[in-house]
Amino acid sequence: MVQPHPAPQTAWQRTPAEHTAAVRALAPEPRPERIPLPEATGRILARDVASPRELPLWDCSAMDGFAARRADLAEGVVLPVRGDVPAGVAPGPLEPGTAMRIMTGSPVPQGADTVVPVELTDIPRGPVPLPQEVRVDELPAGDNTRAAGSDVTTGQVVAEAGTVLDALTLGAVAAVGVAEVEATRPVRVRAVATGDELAPLGTEPGPGQLPDCNSWLVHGLATALGHPTERVLLDHDDPEELGRRLPELTADTDLLVFTGGVSAGAFEVVRQCLEPRGIEFGQVSMQPGKPQGVGQLDGVTVLCLPGNPVSAVVSFLAFARPWLDAASGREAPGPVTAVLGDGWAKKPGRTQYMPVTLSPEEGRLVARRRSAEGSLSHLASRLAGVDGFAIVPAAAEGVQEGDLVEVMMVP
Structure with a gap:
């Protein structure tokens, strides 16, 4: 024994x-270590990721429709259609007084400055054969194009050091064509x-x-x-x-x-x-x-x-x-601020960590005790559903409903 x-x-x-x-x-x-992007899920960036290129790489269409010159457009005008611009194709220049059918994300032909959405024309939406001509039934309010570099410029940081490489961050890094990142070792x-x-x-x-x-x-x-x-x-x-x-x-x-x-x-x-x-x-x-x-x-x-x-x-x-x-290398998260939905007494002298649940109510984040027993250290079954721990200062003798508290969050 x-x-x-x-x-x-x-x-x-x-x-x-x-x-x-x-x-x-x-x-x-x-x-830090350099690793392929597919192996980086959940890791933390050790160095900023800067884009090696601008995005979009070219002026591109923001709509499915017809690329044309604004000067050639008027309600009811009919323009001959000179070709298709599907995604992944580099089009030739647009002749004056003509149009090209274009898909979202495709490069805008040289000479075009506007895309007329298909729904503003007499051409039905969907997989229809290339028409010989298109009638503009309504003028578009804008040019419906995206300028080269309007999303990202060359050298722009798309993910900062300390960022967790979650699915969305991985997507942003992949979008600029970066195949490897410098991340901290686990x-x-x-x-x-x-x-x-x-x-x-x-x-x-x-x-x-x-x-x-x-x-x-x-x-x-x-x-x-x-x-x-x-x-x-x-x-x-x-x-x-x-x-x-x-x-x-x-x-x-x-x-x-x-x-x-x-x-x-x-x-x-x-x-x-x-x-x-x-x-x-x-x-x-x-x-x-x-x-x-x-x-x-x-x-x-x-x-x-x-x-x-x-x-x-x-x-x-x-x-x-x-x-x-x-x-x-992760940026340490601070506590969140919440409004107490109930109050309780405590003995002064020690900082209290009260298990709470959080809920948005009328534009405020409201914290309530997970159970009436409070912060007793042995209540393992009461941990289920806890969102965080309300931090009550050592000198306090209690808190009241409506008080603001800081909450240490559970990941």
Whole structure:
């Protein structure tokens, strides 16, 4: 049986902002690499992407219709049609007093300055044979063309460093013909849940046990931020066994996140193992999430978060996410501002993170407590449907309906 250890001394006491800064300071510089665009989904740009060309490459039609000279147009005029300009074809010049049938996006023939939409002519829409002539029934209000370079000019930045390469950004980069990008290397995360009380999912918990959810929570949060993450369950409270496994846990990873075993109890496996190895443990003036640990082992940043599920989530978002943003070159998102839809009391002295849902109402973003039980750290089932955590300042004794609050968002 594992023997209890004496409670260690607290290394420091910090505010949430102070601890965020201390954790973020351990983040390495982002590591860029050049990769093909098809492999870049979800990665973060390390360098701006500038367009090597202008778009459109030519003056092109904004409508299906007929290219003509504005000087030749009048209501009821009939113009001979001298050819088709489908997409992907470079047309010859337009003769004065004539028209060419043209499709959206096709180059405007030299000499033409207007496109008459097909619906303003006597020609039916759809796949009809090329007519010999076209009657203009109504003059178009504009020229219905897109000038070369009106979308993008040569050298214009289409995606900035720090941008996540999601589907829309990838599309913008591909549109200017860029086949490779410089992106940051993925930050590798290992999520380790600890404790005799944890049972693997899919097994029946024994006496005094409960299903592991923390490794899944950290895995889900880190994965949602685009970082490859491995889960590990250490279902014991043996500091010596944890010490034997440390080389394995720190191998091939950048951020090692422990949940559980970090407080001042008699069986705090993570603290008892890591504190002699230089990881510092202290207290952050927040609720939930007071006990925290941070340091480095063999060049790997180690974060030690509380074991209660709500505490683990709040701590990951407040401390691990800023580290991940810094290490990956992502611009750190700030909180959003919302109006409280209900109020509650709190004890002053610690910053509170209240699980809330958000909804747009009458032009405002309204935050409401996810449950009446509030921010109790063990309420894992209440995390479903949480959009973020309302941040209530340490000095406050409560908040009222209608107050403005900042909300730390869940990715």
